[in-house]
Amino acid sequence: MVNLHFPYCLRPKKFVAILFFLAIICPVSGAKADKKRPNIILIMSDDQGWGDLSINGNPDVQTPHIDQIAANGARFDNFYVSPVCSPTRAELLTGRYHPRTGVYSTSEGGERINLDETTMAEIFRASGYQTAAFGKWHNGMQYPYHPNARGFQEFYGFCSGHWGNYFSPLLEHNGKIVQGEGFIIDDLTNKAIDFIEQNSTEPFFVYLPYNTPHSPMQVPDAEWGRFKEKELTLHGESRNGQEDLNFTRAALALCENIDKNVGRIQQTVDRLNLGEHTIIIYLSDNGPNAVRWNNGLKGIKGSTNEGGVKSPMLIQWLGKIDAGKRILQRAAAIDLLPTLAELASLDLHTPKPLDGLSLAPLLLTETIKWPDRLLFTHWNGRVAVRNQQYFLDDEGQLYDLLLDPGQTRSLTPNHTAVTRALKDTLYAWKNELLKDMPQDIRPFPVGHPNFKYTQLPARDAKSQGGIIRSSRHPNSSYFTNWTHINDAISWDIEVLSAGDYEVTVYYSSLPQDLGATMELSAGQSTLSFEVEAPRNGLPINNDILNKRYDRVERKESYELDFKPLNAGTIHLAKGRTQLLLKALNIPHEKAMEFRLINLTRK
Helix, strand or coil, rough: CCCCCCCCCCCCHHHHHHHHHHHHCCCCCCCCCCCCCEEEEEEECCCCCCCCCCHHHCCCCCCCHHHHHHHCCCCCCCCCCCCCHHHHHHHHHHHCHHHCCCCCCCCCCCCCCCCCCHHHHHHHHHCCCEEEEEEEECCCCCCCCCHHCCCCCEEEECCCCCCCCCCCCEECCCCEEECCCCCHHHHHHHHHHHHHHCCCCCCCCEEEECCCCCCCCEEEECCCCCHCCCCCCCCCCCCCCCCCCCHHHHHHHHHHHHHHHHHHHHHHHHHCCHHEEEEEEEEEECCCCCCCCCCCCCCCCCCCHHHHHHHEEEEEECCCCCCCCCEEECHHHHHHHHHHHHHCCCCCCCCCCCCCCCHHHHHCCCCCCCCCCCCEEEECCCCEEEEEEECCCCCCCEEEHHHHCCCCCCCCCCCHHHHHHHHHHHHHHHHHHHHCCCCCCCCEECCCCCCCCEEEEECCCECCCEEECCCCCCCCCCEECCCCCCEEEEEEEEEECCCEEEEEEEECCCHHHHHCCCEEEEEEEEEEECCCCCCCCCCCCCCCHHHHHHHCCCCCCCCECEEEEEEEEEEEEEEEEEEEEEEEEECCCCCEEEEEEEECCH
């Protein structure tokens, strides 16, 4: 059974979990990590398919730096992730299937890893590593779901899913909202390089989850110039839908931008003479985000079939992993935690059992007997299972992946015994992980005593009246059509520390709509404020940011030029309550376009 209801702050937990937490925040003097332990750089792209690399046979894209990781080390020919973003991240970080961790969705709270789970960063931090994450977190925004609470000393990026603007966007640095600098992937890489340089004499763990080629398809001019008129030689299979060639061009252009930045990471490692002391891993979080060439694999992002979950997986450790090694055994994201712990010679003792296996024997040994294990992929109630030869899809059809990796010929009528055996394993897996999954009743925590900032975005709010989301994709959406005083938005929160909180509202408005009076309330506390022009004199409008970089019409919201409004201070009592934002007076057409509230504990 997956337990989604659990305590939020300093309440009793299992004794071993308490000891583990204390080891992280209060390391024993002298327990510094052995400097001979390898550094870890874990790079993950977003929505990049198995076929989006030149090493996997695609001549339409050139990814020499990513390919070089495989040339320097090993590549897995059969590596699996989840069909979508946050489940893969949860499995990678915990070594456990995502339904066990409380992750069941990609937004509105369902992306959060339960607080009683142990992350990879916590394990490395407890062993004396310097830890940092740069990019798309997507496993919880409010502390203690925030990356700074899950083992990462340093975080720069965004905690949501997709992001609406890739050029100098609003990001955060350890909870504080900041302005990005340039194209987002270049910016994230800059920050990662700075961290590596500053911590080059100590073991470090850098998690670099890029957010491209996820849509919106905003591409820098340099990369787009190489692809705008490019004739593509390989195309997606029509059974998955119609390929949009411009979308493919944009995706491949973004893949080449990633490759450039991976090269910058490699060059930094080489310049600092860290090559023999650094493990570099590269993978993607799910299959391609649209129909394009993927070597004939069935399915795209969101599918539990091969095309939706087969990921590139490349790893190098100079002098330790043989160069050019090919690994045929099937492996998965759940294996990365135990693998990296063993490669780094860490004592891996977690309060909960792992689903993953260490792949270190496959990486470091010439020949080894490997179990014919079962690997499950799940999304939205659909579950599929694989062993080394056979695949039972989520519709009960059996395929031989050794002879038919494209899933073109069902074997179900002629292999009843194999089909029945795999169906039994699926039933058992579902019965254990999915059957009794309760409704998610976790509130959004506010004001943790160890953290100053709490963001409450439109994504996590509920609306009433005529207010609507700017897009059906919640992650980077905002609320619009706020035209009546009966309209309101609210958050189900749990205040962890009573006190005064400074309120900053990120909004956009036309000049002629300024002047609405708003009220924020929680229990008996209220704060009223007027929607006015920014006090720093910046122009106010609802212009779309950087639309010219969109190479394909997007499905998500365009990002507006949201400005911060210092609304004042509200006192919040400890406990669970509703935070409500409503309009007391709307003198013109609309109150505002609302993006998020930031609460700063005084």
